[in-house]
Amino acid sequence: MLAKLLKNEFIQTGRMYLWLLGIGIVGGGLGALATMKPGSAEISLAQFFVGFLWNFLLILAASVLQTVGLIVTLVSTNRSLFSERGYLTLSLPVSTTELLLSKFVANVSFMLLNIAEAVALVYVAITNMIRLFKNAGDTLINNYGMQDFGDMFTAESLGLPSTGEWVRVGANALVVVFMFLVLAMTVALFVLTVSHVRPFQSATGFWIPAFIVACSLFCYFAVKQISDLLKLSVPLRFGGVFGDEVMKLNMTTAIVMVGLSIGFFFLTNWLMRRKISLK
Amino acid sequence: MTEMIQLKQMTKSYGSKVVLEHIDLAIPRGAIVGLMGPNGCGKTTMMKIIAGMINDYSGIVRIDGQPVGPHTKAVVAYLPDRTYLPQWMSAKQAINYMADFFKNFDKEKALVMLSQFQLDPAQKVKTMSKGMQEKLLLLLTMSRAAKLYVLDEPLGGVDPSARQFIMDTILNNRPEDSTILLSTHMIYDMERVFDYALMIGRKQVLLFDSVENLEAQGKTLNELFQEVFPYAG
Numbered sequence: 001m002l003a004k005l006l007k008n009e010f011i012q013t014g015r016m017y018l019w020l021l022g023i024g025i026v027g028g029g030l031g032a033l034a035t036m037k038p039g040s041a042e043i044s045l046a047q048f049f050v051g052f053l054w055n056f057l058l059i060l061a062a063s064v065l066q067t068v069g070l071i072v073t074l075v076s077t078n079r080s081l082f083s084e085r086g087y088l089t090l091s092l093p094v095s096t097t098e099l100l101l102s103k104f105v106a107n108v109s110f111m112l113l114n115i116a117e118a119v120a121l122v123y124v125a126i127t128n129m130i131r132l133f134k135n136a137g138d139t140l141i142n143n144y145g146m147q148d149f150g151d152m153f154t155a156e157s158l159g160l161p162s163t164g165e166w167v168r169v170g171a172n173a174l175v176v177v178f179m180f181l182v183l184a185m186t187v188a189l190f191v192l193t194v195s196h197v198r199p200f201q202s203a204t205g206f207w208i209p210a211f212i213v214a215c216s217l218f219c220y221f222a223v224k225q226i227s228d229l230l231k232l233s234v235p236l237r238f239g240g241v242f243g244d245e246v247m248k249l250n251m252t253t254a255i256v257m258v259g260l261s262i263g264f265f266f267l268t269n270w271l272m273r274r275k276i277s278l279k
Numbered sequence: 280m281t282e283m284i285q286l287k288q289m290t291k292s293y294g295s296k297v298v299l300e301h302i303d304l305a306i307p308r309g310a311i312v313g314l315m316g317p318n319g320c321g322k323t324t325m326m327k328i329i330a331g332m333i334n335d336y337s338g339i340v341r342i343d344g345q346p347v348g349p350h351t352k353a354v355v356a357y358l359p360d361r362t363y364l365p366q367w368m369s370a371k372q373a374i375n376y377m378a379d380f381f382k383n384f385d386k387e388k389a390l391v392m393l394s395q396f397q398l399d400p401a402q403k404v405k406t407m408s409k410g411m412q413e414k415l416l417l418l419l420t421m422s423r424a425a426k427l428y429v430l431d432e433p434l435g436g437v438d439p440s441a442r443q444f445i446m447d448t449i450l451n452n453r454p455e456d457s458t459i460l461l462s463t464h465m466i467y468d469m470e471r472v473f474d475y476a477l478m479i480g481r482k483q484v485l486l487f488d489s490v491e492n493l494e495a496q497g498k499t500l501n502e503l504f505q506e507v508f509p510y511a512g
Contacts, residue, residue, distance in 0.1 A: 001380070008376065087359045278332040
């Protein structure tokens with residue numbers, strides 16, 4: 001049954017994320033088009049500003065898409081479990097563990113995909129900008145003979161990282177983000193479930209966000225305190241991904257985060273089995 | 280063991296408000312049971328508990344000899360009093376979804392009923408009228424060869440001809456030995472269909488007996504309802 005649940009979850013969650021991922025891909029493609037140099041012709045000021053603005057917006061869009069993705073995921077999970085659609089979901093002959101696990105796996109997978117796309121979008125936007133500056137520099141040197149001024153626009157003088165460095169930093173970021181995402185998703189499922197359990201069922205407005213903040217603070221201090229207490233400072237290494245100072249994750253922190261995630265998962269599962277009362 | 284539904288000292292409250300208190304009930308297999316009572320008496324709550332939509336109750340609830348869980352959900356076909364399908368689903372997708380999860384779901388039967396109900400398999404739920412959605416939910420429920428059908432007011436808010444059509448659909452599509460628990464306010468129309476009458480109110484089971492026994496007392500269900508709930512109007 002878990003396989004069937006996963007299949008349906010991936011279809012349903014994929015339907016929502018298709019839009020977000022599509023917007024990112026189209027936005028990135030248009031950003032590349034906007035910064036292309038048309039043959040040997042000089043780059044105009046208007047072209048420079050349009051290209052710069054578009055790619056700047058692309059970086060902003062990368063973070064907006066994350067927020068939208070998070071909201072969409074939480075709203076959809078809430079609807080499918082606890083609103084009218086819950087009457088379908090909870091009538092399925094599956095255990096609550098399977099139900100929660102399928103939601104968790106599908107949500108984390110698509111959120112991770114969304115984050116990976118955001119990392120790629122930022123990379124694309126920045127390389128587009130570099131190309132734009134390079135083209136502007138070439139135009140200044142070739143057409144106006146402004147060698148010194150044009151040199152300022154080259155990638156070397158801007159001191160930006162190479163593609164290889166970008167990939168490595170991006171991969172590092174994704175592994176760390178994945179660990180945080182696992183904890184965040186289990187906390188989110190817990191908060192959603194608690195908000196549908198008495199006496200919190202009628203709680204609205206201030207209380208739900210307050211509870212989310214309280215859970216987040218609890219996780220932060222639990223991870224920090226337990227990590228400090230154990231004082232195991234072993235950096236994680238995944239095939240060389242973790243090896244430098246960029247986004248290093250402590251082994252103890254990772255273990256505590258996984259432990260907390262498992263704790264929240266079982267607590268949510270217990271609430272689902274014993275305390276849920278669909279309105 | 281002959282009971283399909285067994286409740287022992289079952290109590291359910293919403294906060295400080297007790298809706299059902301120390302309910303003891305044993306519904307035999309194969310019976311068609313009419314669940315009746317005034318609005319807010321706990322009919323829907325009882326059905327939700329049996330279907331596994333509500334878990335925070337005290338006491339014992341057993342369906343087909345098992346506590347409510349994946350096993351009982353596999354044998355219970357529940358029709359709630361609201362539409363529950365995702366808006367983006369088409370009728371065909373909804374049928375495939377149910378066939379995916381319920382071994383006792385008869386896809387062929389569902390497609391035949393879909394055509395009888397004059398529903399377009401490709402039509403999305405969001406473009407269906409309320410009546411069409413109700414028909415779709417009914418066919419999804421009745422396409423299952425379930426042991427127990429829990430039907431929450433399937434006749435609510437429909438005209439008399441549609442009422443007859445819905446009842447015919449329910450009675451013609453259920454397996455011979457299946458049990459039906461059906462809540463309704465249409466007591467007069469349903470009297471001939473029920474084997475048992477179950478009346479709840481004031482947090483208790485006020486009456487549970489076979490319609491045969493009740494008729495032997497020379498009273499119709501409607502008259503009994505008026506007697507048991509004189510305030511209900």
